[in-house]
Amino acid sequence: MIMERPLDALNNAKNKRVLLELKNGRQLVGVLKAFDIHINVVLEDAEELVNGEVKRKLNTLFIRGDTIILISPNSD
Amino acid sequence: MIMERPLDALNNAKNKRVLLELKNGRQLVGVLKAFDIHINVVLEDAEELVNGEVKRKLNTLFIRGDTIILISPNSD
Amino acid sequence: MIMERPLDALNNAKNKRVLLELKNGRQLVGVLKAFDIHINVVLEDAEELVNGEVKRKLNTLFIRGDTIILISPNSD
Amino acid sequence: MIMERPLDALNNAKNKRVLLELKNGRQLVGVLKAFDIHINVVLEDAEELVNGEVKRKLNTLFIRGDTIILISPNSD
Amino acid sequence: MIMERPLDALNNAKNKRVLLELKNGRQLVGVLKAFDIHINVVLEDAEELVNGEVKRKLNTLFIRGDTIILISPNSD
Amino acid sequence: MIMERPLDALNNAKNKRVLLELKNGRQLVGVLKAFDIHINVVLEDAEELVNGEVKRKLNTLFIRGDTIILISPNSD
Amino acid sequence: MIMERPLDALNNAKNKRVLLELKNGRQLVGVLKAFDIHINVVLEDAEELVNGEVKRKLNTLFIRGDTIILISPNSD
Numbered sequence: 001m002i003m004e005r006p007l008d009a010l011n012n013a014k015n016k017r018v019l020l021e022l023k024n025g026r027q028l029v030g031v032l033k034a035f036d037i038h039i040n041v042v043l044e045d046a047e048e049l050v051n052g053e054v055k056r057k058l059n060t061l062f063i064r065g066d067t068i069i070l071i072s073p074n075s076d
Numbered sequence: 077m078i079m080e081r082p083l084d085a086l087n088n089a090k091n092k093r094v095l096l097e098l099k100n101g102r103q104l105v106g107v108l109k110a111f112d113i114h115i116n117v118v119l120e121d122a123e124e125l126v127n128g129e130v131k132r133k134l135n136t137l138f139i140r141g142d143t144i145i146l147i148s149p150n151s152d
Numbered sequence: 153m154i155m156e157r158p159l160d161a162l163n164n165a166k167n168k169r170v171l172l173e174l175k176n177g178r179q180l181v182g183v184l185k186a187f188d189i190h191i192n193v194v195l196e197d198a199e200e201l202v203n204g205e206v207k208r209k210l211n212t213l214f215i216r217g218d219t220i221i222l223i224s225p226n227s228d
Numbered sequence: 229m230i231m232e233r234p235l236d237a238l239n240n241a242k243n244k245r246v247l248l249e250l251k252n253g254r255q256l257v258g259v260l261k262a263f264d265i266h267i268n269v270v271l272e273d274a275e276e277l278v279n280g281e282v283k284r285k286l287n288t289l290f291i292r293g294d295t296i297i298l299i300s301p302n303s304d
Numbered sequence: 305m306i307m308e309r310p311l312d313a314l315n316n317a318k319n320k321r322v323l324l325e326l327k328n329g330r331q332l333v334g335v336l337k338a339f340d341i342h343i344n345v346v347l348e349d350a351e352e353l354v355n356g357e358v359k360r361k362l363n364t365l366f367i368r369g370d371t372i373i374l375i376s377p378n379s380d
Numbered sequence: 381m382i383m384e385r386p387l388d389a390l391n392n393a394k395n396k397r398v399l400l401e402l403k404n405g406r407q408l409v410g411v412l413k414a415f416d417i418h419i420n421v422v423l424e425d426a427e428e429l430v431n432g433e434v435k436r437k438l439n440t441l442f443i444r445g446d447t448i449i450l451i452s453p454n455s456d
Numbered sequence: 457m458i459m460e461r462p463l464d465a466l467n468n469a470k471n472k473r474v475l476l477e478l479k480n481g482r483q484l485v486g487v488l489k490a491f492d493i494h495i496n497v498v499l500e501d502a503e504e505l506v507n508g509e510v511k512r513k514l515n516t517l518f519i520r521g522d523t524i525i526l527i528s529p530n531s532d
Contacts, residue, residue, distance in 0.1 A: 004414060005414055005416055006414045006415060006416050006420040006421060006422045006442055007416075007420075008414065008422075009413070009414065009422040009440060009442045010442055013440075022145065023404070023447070024099070024101075024145065025404075033085070034080060034081055034082045034084065034085065035082060036081055036082050036083075039420070039444055040082040040083075040115070041082060042082045042084075042085040046148075058148050059148065059149075059150075060085060060089075060148065060149050061146055061147075061148050062082055062085045062086055062146060062147040062148070062149075063145070063146045064115055064141070064142075064144050064145060064146065065444070066142070066446070067099070067145045067146075068444050069402065069404065069443070069444060069447045070441055070442060070443045070444065070447075071441075071442040072426075072438050072439065072440065072441050072442070073439070073440050073442075074439075098221065100175070100177075100221065109161070110156060110157055110158045110160065110161065111158060112157055112158050112159075116158040116159075116191070117158060118158045118160075118161040122224075134224050135224065135225075135226075136161060136165075136224065136225050137222055137223075137224050138158055138161045138162055138222060138223040138224070138225075139221070139222045140191055140217070140218075140220050140221060140222065142218070143175070143221045143222075174297065176251070176253075176297065185237070186232060186233055186234045186236065186237065187234060188233055188234050188235075192234040192235075192267070193234060194234045194236075194237040198300075210300050211300065211301070211302075212237055212241075212300065212301050213298055213299075213300050214234055214237045214238055214298060214299040214300070214301075215297070215298045216267055216293070216294075216296050216297060216298065218294070219251070219297045219298075250373065252327070252373065261313070262308060262309055262310045262312065262313065263310060264309055264310050264311075268310040268311075268343070269310060270310045270312075270313040274376075286376050287376065287377070287378075288313055288317075288376065288377050289374055289375075289376050290310055290313045290314055290374060290375040290376070290377075291373070291374045292343055292369070292370075292372050292373060292374065294370070295327070295373045295374075326525065328479070328481075328525065337465070338460060338461055338462045338464065338465065339462060340461055340462050340463075344462040344463075344495070345462060346462045346464075346465040350528075362528050363528065363529070363530075364465060364469075364528065364529050365526055365527075365528050366462055366465045366466055366526060366527040366528070366529075367525065367526045368495050368521070368522075368524050368525060368526065370522070371479070371525045371526075384490060385490055385492055386490045386491060386492050386496040386497060386498045386518055387492075387496070388490065388498075389489070389490065389498040389516060389518045390518055393516075403480070403523070405480075419496070419520055445520070446522070448520050449478065449480065449519070449520060449523045450517055450518060450519045450520065450523075451517075451518040452502075452514050452515065452516065452517050452518070453515070453516050453518075454515075
């Protein structure tokens with residue numbers, strides 16, 4: 001797995017399930033479909049988690065990069 | 077549906093109903109008429125939701141991009 | 153009404169009454185006289201609203217774009 | 229009075245008394261002597277108002293643009 | 305005293321005592337030695353004020369521009 | 381160890397364990413795999429610490445630079 | 457000591473002990489090893505202070521510029 005720049009880690013996670021944590025404390029999981037240099041992100045099959053439980057399903061989701069704290073690709 | 081960059085997801089949602097969540101916790105729904113790279117957005121037939129209920133109708137609405145957390149196109 | 157970019161919606165609202173909502177929760181109404189790409193805005197015959205009631209009149213008003221959440225042109 | 233861009237409103241207010249409201253809730257009045265595209269502003273004969281009363285006099289005052297919500301020229 | 309742009313006011317205040325107010329509510333006084341377009345500032349013989357009393361002396365002080373609300377040159 | 385610019389310190393820490401502190405008060409440790417000029421960072425074998433105890437393991441982690449306060453390379 | 461621009465003050469402080477105050481209220485002291493135009497800073501032999509007492513030692517420390525309020529070089 002090649003990773004020289006941080007965005008390479010997002011590229012490696014494309015079409016895989018990722019966990020997003022937002023500045024307002026929310027957690028989202030979904031399949032990473034697209035991202036750009038602002039870390040604007042599109043998830044599919046997205047779900048909002050509260051205490052690890054699915055709170056609601058959101059299908060396709062555009063998330064503005066400046067609200068994101070971290071993105072954690074799953075370990076598969 | 078082609079989606080290589082995050083803004084493609086917004087382009088695919090043009091003229092469809094979308095849900096917006098703002099940094100101040102508010103939810104808006106409306107027909108996505110326009111957006112730009114700052115994620116400035118124009119909605120038509122916009123409504124503000126509180127607990128899933130329509131609180132007020134706002135017709136055309138310009139929303140400044142830096143107040144937006146996420147945009148969720150409807151799944152149709 | 154042509155609208156390809158979000159600022160077109162503001163252009164269509166020029167010289168009409170608009171409602172502004174600011175990040176500090178305040179509401180302003182007035183006639184939209186000018187705006188720029190930062191969404192800096194000038195209103196004339198501006199009034200501050202509290203709970204829908206006019207709290208004070210402010211005549212000409214320059215509002216810095218980064219304090220604005222949304223701009224709602226009236227539907228006439 | 230010509231006003232095509234928002235900064236024209238500030239240009240029209242030069243050497244006149246203006247009211248500034250800052251993001252921390254403070255109000256300043258003074259004679260507008262200079263401004264730039266960041267909305268950095270210089271006031272002379274500046275006073276800080278609390279509940280409409282003069283709290284202190286500050287003479288010349290440089291105010292950083294990103295702390296400003298609005299600038300209201302007097303209506304003369 | 306020439307002042308066409310806001311930074312001219314800071315230039316006129318060079319080597320004079322100024323009052324700085326920061327976004328966290330603190331007040332600093334000191335001799336203005338340098339500034340740049342970001343309003344990064346260097347003070348010498350700097351003191352932090354609390355309720356108008358000197359709380360501590362800080363000698364040379366570099367202050368990052370984005371923490372500054374206003375700079376008030378003394379009126380001499 | 382050569383260090384002329386701040387990013388040199390991060391370069392020297394590549395492939396070593398580092399401690400990150402975020403603006404929301406959280407602490408993360410992990411192996412620094414990549415960073416860029418925005419201080420976007422990728423950690424591997426990442427763990428979130430609460431009071432010095434491991435709260436959860438997160439494997440690969442992309443962290444947006446603007447949420448980071450400091451990065452402390454270990455002293456080996 | 458030459459100082460025409462604010463960064464000259466930081467240049468004069470290189471390899472000397474400095475005090476940093478961060479936006480979250482924390483104080484750090486350490487030897488200034490590097491800085492850049494964003495005021496990203498590297499300290500060595502860094503310590504976090506609470507009420508003037510050393511709370512913990514952190515060795516090398518990269519601090520992101522946008523979290524810094526001020527930098528105070530020691531007066532030697």
